[in-house]
Amino acid sequence: MNRKVLITAFSILAVMLTGIAVLLYILFSDSAGGRKLFSGRQEGVICAIPSNAVAVAKFGSLRDLSTWVLSKQVPAKGPKGRKIPFEKTLADSVLSGAFPYLSKSVAAVSFHYANELIPLYVFDAGRSGDSDYDDEIAKLSSIASAAGYVHKDCDCSTILSVNPILRKRRILLVSPSVNIVNSSLRHLNDNVSIYDHDAFAQAASAVSADNCLYLDVTCAEQISKEVLDKKFRGHSRIISGFSDWAAFSMDFSETSARFSGTVVSDMDTDLVRVFSGLQESSSSVCEMLPSTTVWALSIPLNSVDDFSEAFDLYLDSRMKLSDARKLRKIIGKKTGTDPLQWFKSLKPEELAVAWFTSGGKLRSVNLIHSGKRLKDSDNMDHQFQGALAALFGDVFDRGNAEVAKCCNGWIIIGNEESVSEYSPNRAMAYSLEQKLDDASLKDEIPSSAVLLSYFSVNDDATYKSSFKDDWKRSLGNAMENCDLMPVFLSLNSRRKAMPEVNISLFAANLQKTQAPIAQTDTVKVQIPQGPFVVKNSDTGRNNLFVQNKNLSLSLKEETGKGIWTVPFKKPLCGSVVNVDMYGNGRLQFLFASGSNIYIMDRKGRYVNPYPVDLGSEILLGPAVFRKDGAYELMVLHSDNRLVKYGLDGKKDPAWNDIKPSETIVSLPEKLVSGASSCWIVRTSRQTLIYPENGGEALSKFTGNAVLRSDAKVTDEGNGVVSAQSYDGKLRKIKI
Numbered sequence: 001m002n003r004k005v006l007i008t009a010f011s012i013l014a015v016m017l018t019g020i021a022v023l024l025y026i027l028f029s030d031s032a033g034g035r036k037l038f039s040g041r042q043e044g045v046i047c048a049i050p051s052n053a054v055a056v057a058k059f060g061s062l063r064d065l066s067t068w069v070l071s072k073q074v075p076a077k078g079p080k081g082r083k084i085p086f087e088k089t090l091a092d093s094v095l096s097g098a099f100p101y102l103s104k105s106v107a108a109v110s111f112h113y114a115n116e117l118i119p120l121y122v123f124d125a126g127r128s129g130d131s132d133y134d135d136e137i138a139k140l141s142s143i144a145s146a147a148g149y150v151h152k153d154c155d156c157s158t159i160l161s162v163n164p165i166l167r168k169r170r171i172l173l174v175s176p177s178v179n180i181v182n183s184s185l186r187h188l189n190d191n192v193s194i195y196d197h198d199a200f201a202q203a204a205s206a207v208s209a210d211n212c213l214y215l216d217v218t219c220a221e222q223i224s225k226e227v228l229d230k231k232f233r234g235h236s237r238i239i240s241g242f243s244d245w246a247a248f249s250m251d252f253s254e255t256s257a258r259f260s261g262t263v264v265s266d267m268d269t270d271l272v273r274v275f276s277g278l279q280e281s282s283s284s285v286c287e288m289l290p291s292t293t294v295w296a297l298s299i300p301l302n303s304v305d306d307f308s309e310a311f312d313l314y315l316d317s318r319m320k321l322s323d324a325r326k327l328r329k330i331i332g333k334k335t336g337t338d339p340l341q342w343f344k345s346l347k348p349e350e351l352a353v354a355w356f357t358s359g360g361k362l363r364s365v366n367l368i369h370s371g372k373r374l375k376d377s378d379n380m381d382h383q384f385q386g387a388l389a390a391l392f393g394d395v396f397d398r399g400n401a402e403v404a405k406c407c408n409g410w411i412i413i414g415n416e417e418s419v420s421e422y423s424p425n426r427a428m429a430y431s432l433e434q435k436l437d438d439a440s441l442k443d444e445i446p447s448s449a450v451l452l453s454y455f456s457v458n459d460d461a462t463y464k465s466s467f468k469d470d471w472k473r474s475l476g477n478a479m480e481n482c483d484l485m486p487v488f489l490s491l492n493s494r495r496k497a498m499p500e501v502n503i504s505l506f507a508a509n510l511q512k513t514q515a516p517i518a519q520t521d522t523v524k525v526q527i528p529q530g531p532f533v534v535k536n537s538d539t540g541r542n543n544l545f546v547q548n549k550n551l552s553l554s555l556k557e558e559t560g561k562g563i564w565t566v567p568f569k570k571p572l573c574g575s576v577v578n579v580d581m582y583g584n585g586r587l588q589f590l591f592a593s594g595s596n597i598y599i600m601d602r603k604g605r606y607v608n609p610y611p612v613d614l615g616s617e618i619l620l621g622p623a624v625f626r627k628d629g630a631y632e633l634m635v636l637h638s639d640n641r642l643v644k645y646g647l648d649g650k651k652d653p654a655w656n657d658i659k660p661s662e663t664i665v666s667l668p669e670k671l672v673s674g675a676s677s678c679w680i681v682r683t684s685r686q687t688l689i690y691p692e693n694g695g696e697a698l699s700k701f702t703g704n705a706v707l708r709s710d711a712k713v714t715d716e717g718n719g720v721v722s723a724q725s726y727d728g729k730l731r732k733i734k735i
Contacts, residue, residue, distance in 0.1 A: 042195055045108040045122040046204075047163040048154075048171055049194045050183045053110040053216070054117070056194060057250075060210030062099065062107040062123060066091035068211075068252045069109070086147035086174070090140065101126065102136045110194070112180050120184060121174040128157035128168050137172055150178045152185065161191045199245045202264045209249035213259065217246055248503070259503040273317075274310040278302065278450040280493050283350060285452070286445050288367060288410050289432035290356045290421075291710050296432075297395065298352035298367075298452045304344050311392055327390040339387035346411065347371030351388070353396055358421045365414035366396050374406040379419055379529045388413070400558065403529060420528040420574070430710045438728075439484050439508040449490040450499055456486055482507040483728070515706045515726040516685050523663040523684045525636075527620060531556070532576035536563075537587040538602055545576040545589055555604065564604040570594050575667070577624045579631060581607065581647060592618045592635065597649055612649030616641075623667040634668055634679075642668060642681065644694065656695035660688055669713075676719040678735040687711045687723060689733050698733050701725060 043058055059065040070091035094103050105124040111117045123140070125133040137153055144151040152173040156166040166188070173181050187193055194200050203214055248261035281300035289296055301307055315321040332338045350369035355362055366388055382404040388396035404413045412419050432454070436442050446452055485507050491499035531544035536555075543563065546554045551570065555563040573592040580587055581599060588607055589600045595618060596611035614635065621635040622645070631647040642658035645651055658668075662683035668690075669680040678698065679690040687707040689699040699707055704727040711723035722732045 042163075042165055042204075043106065043108070044163075044165045044169050045106050045124055045171065047166050047193045047195065048122045048173065048184055048188060049108065049110045049120065050112065050180070050187045051192060051194050051197050051200075052112055052183070053120075053194050054113050055111040055216065056108065056200075056214040057110075058106070058108045058212045060106060061104050062094055063103040064211060064252075065107045065109065066094040066103075068250075068257075071095065086144055086149050086176075089143050089147065093139070093143065098139065099136050101133050102140065112177075112183075114177070114179070118177045118180055119175060120177075120180050121172075122184075123172040123174070125153070125170040125172050128155050128170050130170065133170065140172060140174070144174045147176075149174050149176050150181050152181050154185070154188070156188065159188055162188050163191055163193065197245075199264055203245035203247035203262075206262045206264065207247045207249045207260075209251075211250040211252070213248045213250050213261075215246045215248075217263070246501070248501070255506060255508065257505045259501075261501055262497075262499075263501065274307070274314050275450045275491055275493075275499050276497075277310060278306055278493060280448045280450055281349070282448045283446065283452050284369065285350055285352045285354075285367065286433040286436065286454070287431055288352075288369075288408065289354050289454070290358070291430045291432050291435040292358065293354055293356040293432050293454065294362065294456050296352060296354040296454045298350055299392075300350050300449060300452065301348050304348060308340060308391065324390055327386070331384065331387050331390060335383050337384075339384060339391055342384050342387060343368075343391060351392070351396075361417075363414070363418035363421060364398065365412050365418050366398055368411040368413070370409060370411060374409055374411070376408070377406040378526070379403045379405050379416065382413055400560070416528050416530055416532070420526045430708060435484070435510070436486065438510045439506075441484075441486065441506055441508055444488065444504060444506060446488055446490040446502070448492075450493050451491040453489040454486065455489070456484075483510045483724075484508045510724075510728045515704050516709075523665065525620060525663065525665055527571075527574040529574070530572070530576065534576060534589055535578050535587055536602055537585060545591075547572050553600075553604070555602075566600075566604045568593070573618045573622075574620050575622055577622070579624065579647065581631075590622065590624065590633075592622055594618065597622060597633070597635075597645075614643075614645065614649055616643075621667055625670050636664055636667060640664055642679075642694070652693075654693045656693055658690050658694045660697070662686070671713055671715060671721060673715045673721055673735060674717060674719040676735045678721060678733075680713050682709060685709060687713065689713070689721065689723075689735065691735060698735060699723075699731070701731060705729070705731065707731060 046056060046058055049056055057065075057069070059068075070087040093099060097103075102123060102125065105126070107124065108122045110120045110122075112120060125137055141151045141153065154171050154173060156162045156169050156171060159167075173184050175181050195204065200214060200216070204212075246261065246263040248259040251258045251260075279302040281302040283298055283300045285296065285298040299307065312321055312324075315324050328339045335342070346368055347370055348368050349371050350367075352367040352369075353364065354367065355364045357363070380403060382402040385400070385402040386397070389398075398414045398418075402413055403416050403419050404411055405419055406412075433442060433445070436445060485505065487503065487505045489501070489503045492502060494500050529547070531546045533542050534545045534555075535541075536543045542558055544556045544558060544560075546556055547568070548554055548565070551568050552565055553568045554565040557563065570593040576589055576591040578587045579590045579599065587602065589602075591598055591600075595616055596613050597618075599607040599610045601607055614637075617638040619636050619638045622633040623635075625632040625634070632652070633645040633647065635643050635645060637643060640659055640663060642664060643651060644655045658664075658679065658681060660681070660683055662685045664681060665684055666682050671678055671680055677692045679692070679694070681688045681690060681697075685706070686709055687699070688697045689707075690697055701707065705725045707723045707725050711725075713721050713723045716722050716732060719735050720732055721735055722730050725731050
């Protein structure tokens with residue numbers, strides 16, 4: 001992995017804290033019964049690290065540390081206003097051959113929390129009294145001084161009570177904080193180190209490799225203050241209470257970073273107990289994840305009984321089983337079937353939850369891979385709303401409004417918008433597995449596990465909004481020369497021991513790929529069934545606009561309490577939106593059915609002169625946009641035409657119908673760039689860009705140069721937009 005692409009061990013920590021927070025609190029717990037004395041071989045450089053370190057990384061050589069961490073300019077806090085970066089300058093010098101002795105010596109870096117994360121570097125400088133290192137020690141000390149760092153050349157033979165491993169060694173301590181250097185010296189004088197932290201000692205004995213990473217999980221909240229944006233730090237409170245230390249061996253290559261290890265804790269309420277006795281099973285969830293997936297967690301199920309019993313034992317240890325059973329009883333009474341029996345009746349082979357982006361929004365669904373033969377279906381009411389959360393925890397809570405559908409042997413559960421997006425024509429037009437295959441990473445997908453998680457580091461919704469500015473810059477620089485940076489995390493069972501934790505990160509570029517073949521089969525467009533969230537201008541609260549099974553229309557509070565119900569005779573066309581047709585702040589409800597558009601007031605009365613007949617059957621819509629104070633309605637007709645109307649139902653006189661040869665699968669998105677605007681139209685095969693008044697597409701690409709169906713269209717400024725094509729190139733379009 002080249003300098004600009006490699007993501008380092010500490011960036012992995014940041015990723016773990018953000019994208020898989022729920023997973024980490026599952027993982028960072030161990031059920032080892034009672035503390036164990038450290039029985040492994042102690043490392044001299046780690047013996048110089050004070051016991052209050054929150055993270056420690058040991059490298060087999062300073063060259064490894066420089067190659068994989070320091071040269072990447074991982075954020076490090078130091079004196080304000082320093083002009084010369086210690087880490088980057090040292091790395092450049094080491095890699096240029098300026099330190100022939102030190103570059104081969106063991107080195108460590110630890111982080112200590114004192115209102116901010118402060119690093120301490122410990123370099124092995126040979127045997128006590130050995131002068132071979134003198135020139136290099138002076139040179140490294142000069143680099144530290146120029147950066148405003150404190151340094152201490154320490155001959156451990158002069159310290160009477162020093163650890164026996166260090167007694168004949170010379171070490172160099174470097175840190176931006178004089179207090180941390182002095183703390184290390186005090187620990188050396190007292191023959192105390194991080195090894196005297198029992199949990200660290202237990203973690204250190206669990207892994208053995210040239211390069212190792214150790215994390216104090218109880219300090220996750222402190223670490224998150226330096227790494228994560230404020231709105232994401234709440235997750236770390238969950239992590240902090242569930243384990244002591246985690247230990248990983250680290251393996252780097254030009255295209256990957258891999259971590260393999262375990263976690264330790266004396267907690268009796270560890271959630272990892274749920275997985276410690278489970279057997280691995282195969283996973284196929286990536287086939288059903290859209291390419292825009294930000295985070296996903298999957299539990300392959302070898303035995304539903306084993307999993308549910310283990311989870312109930314965990315809930316019981318947390319004194320939460322009684323509440324869970326009450327909730328399950330309520331659901332069972334409402335549905336007439338016990339939730340666990342319903343779940344078992346599906347013959348589930350895998351249970352998953354996924355978050356993915358669509359239309360600029362983050363959406364989420366639960367997924368159940370069923371062993372039964374299921375016929376693909378449209379959206380339908382999900383009778384067992386909340387059952388998965390009641391059975392297996394809040395990570396499976398999809399909120400109040402839940403619908404379900406069957407797709408390729410999977411049951412997809414979520415709100416109307418999320419489930420509607422999750423179809424072969426939309427989210428699944430280009431799956432995560434296909435995307436990873438395009439990046440030559442398909443073989444890296446874990447094939448079996450007791451728990452599996454995926455996180456997309458490069459997604460805008462993750463690193464650009466999740467991390468503090470310095471980490472955001474580092475991740476941005478790391479991604480300069482790559483399209484894709486996925487992380488896989490899996491728990492793999494071990495005999496008579498806690499599961500093994502494996503984390504793999506890859507920096508890759510999408511390879512040249514082929515666009516899907518021209519559409520030959522009939523494509524079915526998914527029509528959202530509601531409930532539709534609308535605003536009630538009388539109360540200022542959000543309400544639910546619902547079409548009932550008998551086709552009548554209802555307005556309800558979000559709690560489900562009814563406000564009114566009126567009769568209706570035709571299915572809605574998948575959209576109910578607010579409009580303010582009089583400009584007085586009193587909002588109405590706009591929707592379509594058949595060939596008509598309707599406007600209904602907040603009391604359930606039709607507004608004159610509606611309904612208005614558009615003269616052609618409506619398939620999907622309307623989508624509503626504002627321009628110069630007026631409303632624009634975009635409607636997809638059943639003959640695959642997109643037409644723009646005014647609020648009065650009259651076609652815009654300047655409009656030229658959009659009618660591509662391929663099936664349009666969703667309502668258009670509007671993008672403004674400078675003084676120009678365009679329409680983004682998704683078809684079953686590609687993304688097309690149309691001018692403001694419709695007509696012919698501006699994105700006149702062919703072959704593998706056509707824009708991906710899931711392409712993110714970006715405003716480049718001055719009337720230019722860009723999107724990625726199937727051949728991996730970024731195409732720019734003047735609008």
